[in-house]
Amino acid sequence: EVQLVESGGGLVxxxxxxxxxxxxxxxxxxxxxxxxxxxxxxxxxxxxxxxxSDGSSTWYADSVKGRFTISRDNAKNTLYLQMxxxxxxxxxxxxxxxxxxxxxxxxxTTVTVSS
Amino acid sequence: xxVMTQTPLSSPVTLGQPASIxxxxxxxxxxxxGNTYLSWLQQRPGQPPRVLIYQISNRFSGVPDRFxxxxxxxxxxxxxxxxxxxxxxxxxxxxxxxxxxxxxQGTRLEIK
Numbered sequence: 071e072v073q074l075v076e077s078g079g080g081l082v083x084x085x086x087x088x089x090x091x092x093x094x095x096x097x098x099x100x101x102x103x104x105x106x107x108x109x110x111x112x113x114x115x116x117x118x119x120x121x122x123s124d125g126s127s128t129w130y131a132d133s134v135k136g137r138f139t140i141s142r143d144n145a146k147n148t149l150y151l152q153m154x155x156x157x158x159x160x161x162x163x164x165x166x167x168x169x170x171x172x173x174x175x176x177x178x179t180t181v182t183v184s185s
Numbered sequence: 186x187x188v189m190t191q192t193p194l195s196s197p198v199t200l201g202q203p204a205s206i207x208x209x210x211x212x213x214x215x216x217x218x219g220n221t222y223l224s225w226l227q228q229r230p231g232q233p234p235r236v237l238i239y240q241i242s243n244r245f246s247g248v249p250d251r252f253x254x255x256x257x258x259x260x261x262x263x264x265x266x267x268x269x270x271x272x273x274x275x276x277x278x279x280x281x282x283x284x285x286x287x288x289x290q291g292t293r294l295e296i297k
Binding site: 129131 | 222224226234240290
């Protein structure tokens with residue numbers, strides 16, 4: 071079964087860091103573009119970042135540029151999101167998503183930034 | 186950035202009746218590779234989103250055939266031929282043709 075499982079969320083204070091992971095199973099991530107999409111409580115969907123299949127190119131939403139870093143380890147079949155200088159407005163469920171058509175979604179991991 | 190505008194934002198529908206959601210993009214979604222990366226997502230209450238339709242009209246694996254997508258250029262439509270109770274939720278259109286990826290505001294489908 072094709073699956074994406076996010077982890078690493080939690081409660082942090084403003085200015086702190088977190089690293090999210092997304093473990094893939096049932097397929098090999100090396101041939102797929104991967105995305106992070108987030109959803110603030112009661113709000114719509116917001117794209118955060120994407121990475122191409124070999125990790126050589128990355129893109130970021132303006133709201134996270136310079137603070138977040140997307141990366142991948144194809145050998146471990148895992149996607150990452152390093153989040154630094156977290157702000158209250160980064161509070162959201164973070165989803166890992168596969169493919170340029172957003173075909174496969176994980177269940178998400180919750181990040182709460184609050185003092 | 187490409188703005189995705191959905192109408193209506195709320196759609197009360199009678200069970201067994203059809204439903205339709207429109208999505209308009211502020212620019213053409215035709216990618217440089219010739220494909221149009223317009224997808225429709227469904228988010229049931231308390232669930233993560235899932236894709237229903239990709240590249241305008243392709244139904245994803247396991248999606249009932251009562252869901253269909255159509256359109257071209259900047260105007261796209263999701264149709265449900267006969268609404269069932271399990272279709273309640275929020276529907277989003279999204280474009281991944283250009284960066285940044287953008288989403289519509291979401292349309293809430295509810296049963297009358």
